[in-house]
Amino acid sequence: MSSDINTRIAKKYIFSNKKLTTVAVMGVLLGMSVYIFMNSLLVGFDRSSNTSIFRSTSHIRVYKDDEISQVLVNDPKDHYIIVNPKVVPNNNTIINPDKIQSIILAQKDVVVVTPQVNSNVFYNNGKSQISGLSVGIKPDEANLMYDIKSFMVEGNFDLLKSKPNGIVIGSGISEKMNLSVNDNINLTSSKGINRTFKIVGIFKTNNSVTDKSKSYINIAASQQLLKQGNSYITDINVNIKNPEKAEEIAKKISDLTGYKAEGWKQANETLMATNKMRKMIITFVSLTILLVAGFGIYNILNMTVSQKINDIAILKAMGFKGKDVIRIFVTQAVTIGLMGVIAGVIMATILITLLKRVYLGGDIGYFPVDYEPTKFVQGVVIGLIITFFAGYIPAKKAAKIDPVDIFRK
């Protein structure tokens, strides 16, 4: 009953000064919607950049690292040895790739494991020549890993399975060389091997460098281009359930197999640094805006406390305790906060709905923003915490008012 009267007084204060209340609510609304929107955008950015990374990069890449020659004699006290360590001219093939693959596949969280042989090639058609990278894959497994079918624009990716000399080329190559599906294309490898392939499909990733240089062929064809047998595997690619755990699982694989295993974040360090920077800036800016909204509430409550100083004095004279006074003003702040938060959530939803439909083009396509429930919840919680404290500080001040000081003025 007595807490009820506190709420009623708080409500009266909120609705009797609509202008102040509206300004405070608008502040929270803006802070809230910008916070949710920007953070949802951040998630969207990360997701879209990850999607484009995972079109050409696996979560983990296992390969044989170059070895540095070791000093044979370990006793430099007795002998003077001239040491000049160099990369050992070793073959960088993975020995017994099938066994390694089955070891990796047995690991928890591993979804796809597929071998890959990359070969630098020249694409020739008549007199025109383009240098590029031909990726030797096992079509089914590679599609599982990179979802190649999702960015095919012409032809049929599945034909690669039945045609040993099939090739899927990037749209840039097809444009430059005026090639379409069912045309022939000649590839020259770094080992001087020349082979003619039949185009079974064309893909387009929207990344022009990739589209102008990359092609997919069967792994066996790639091995032939490099003059190697069918056990020649340079890379084993691994996809796992949660890409965020790549580093951790890579280390485990590395320990188990003895080959170097590298997570995608390590392989894309520049991009990761950019992401991190973006994250920091957005988090900082959005939190600042939310904090400014908090200052708005703080200010307005401070003002209310000064205006209502006589009310507070008389309430205390009539038997309201310090905590009742705190409750009155905190209720006021939290109510303003709640109204602002609800309006902010609606506003953020509208903003996201509108911007989702904006087409940016290029690698990104549509504006990479979506409704992120975690960010909504996060925004609401942080918003309410800030408004609580923005109200609590002036409320505490109000609670400390000594009524005698006011009455004796």
Add this chain to the structure above:
Amino acid sequence: METILKTEQINKFFYDPVEFQVLKQIEFEVKKGEFLSMIGKSGSGKSTLLYILSTMDTDYTGKLFIDSQLTTGLTKDQLAEIRNEKIGFVFQFHYLLAEFSCLENVMIPAIKLGKLSEQEIEARAYEKLKMLGLQDQALKPASKLSGGQQQRVAIARALINDPLIIMGDEPTGNLDSKNTDIVFDIFQELTRSYGQTIIAVTHDDEFAHKSDRIIEMKDGEILR
């Protein structure tokens, strides 16, 4: 006669700007149903004494008993509860909550006390306003009333919890003579017909002389 309020050797000092004793060994009793006026020049300590009696000022030495209960040394929250239940206040500046209607202003201390239901409180508040001739103003916002009417609302508010004592700090200080008479008549009526105890600080000698008992203060001491 039952003693409602009693002080024992109350002393109070101000330290700012220099040490100064405002109250010196104040000892007196107030009986139930008394209409007591405290007079004295500015700086005689009468208001200071009233605020000590009201339990709002706790910075003094000596003992204060209200309703035979020692209130000296109680926590602020305990004192707030005592004020809520046992003391009603009427001030010079009426201090009504401007956003609330007269009726709500009268009801607030009772809702805070929480002993009665909302309907019972409302009925009581109406009754008090009627007693003071304000039933027609009940639903108007407090700020829309004249000074004399506002002071009567404040008296109704002071009465709502049937307090043991009503304390007034210059209750007629801001009123014209007509309203002063009205307020005085109300106070007298309250003591005569309802046995209400009233302690009022006033500058108005006429007001004081019509009351039952006068305490005159000078330089922090009771003269009579």
